[in-house]
Amino acid sequence: MTNDEFMELMRHLHLAYPTKKLPETTMNLWFGLLRECDFNLVKRQMEDHIRQHKYVPSVSQLYVLSEEETTVLDMLGEWEKEGVERVEHIERWGGPKKPLQ
Numbered sequence: 001m002t003n004d005e006f007m008e009l010m011r012h013l014h015l016a017y018p019t020k021k022l023p024e025t026t027m028n029l030w031f032g033l034l035r036e037c038d039f040n041l042v043k044r045q046m047e048d049h050i051r052q053h054k055y056v057p058s059v060s061q062l063y064v065l066s067e068e069e070t071t072v073l074d075m076l077g078e079w080e081k082e083g084v085e086r087v088e089h090i091e092r093w094g095g096p097k098k099p100l101q
Contacts, residue, residue, distance in 0.1 A: 005039040
């Protein structure tokens with residue numbers, strides 16, 4: 001997340017909770033912690049929080065790391081490779097391959 005994106009989040013927060021102003025030290029801490037997060041995910045978390053709660057969220061309620069995408073096709077490809085290795089091992093050595101070998 002960039003500084004500009006973070007400031008946009010803080011503007012939204014101030015508009016949603018106009019009577020609550022975060023001190024600059026708190027905003028610096030939040031930026032340091034949220035910098036590694038995806039802006040769109042944090043923004044979605046904030047919007048959900050604003051809809052559901054009348055109090056300002058904590059940084060832990062906004063902190064979301066993007067998850068690594070995996071696809072079923074990638075997993076199937078890995079399983080197929082493992083299966084081929086097991087079949088080759090059985091054919092070569094005449095016995096089943098032990099798990100995690």
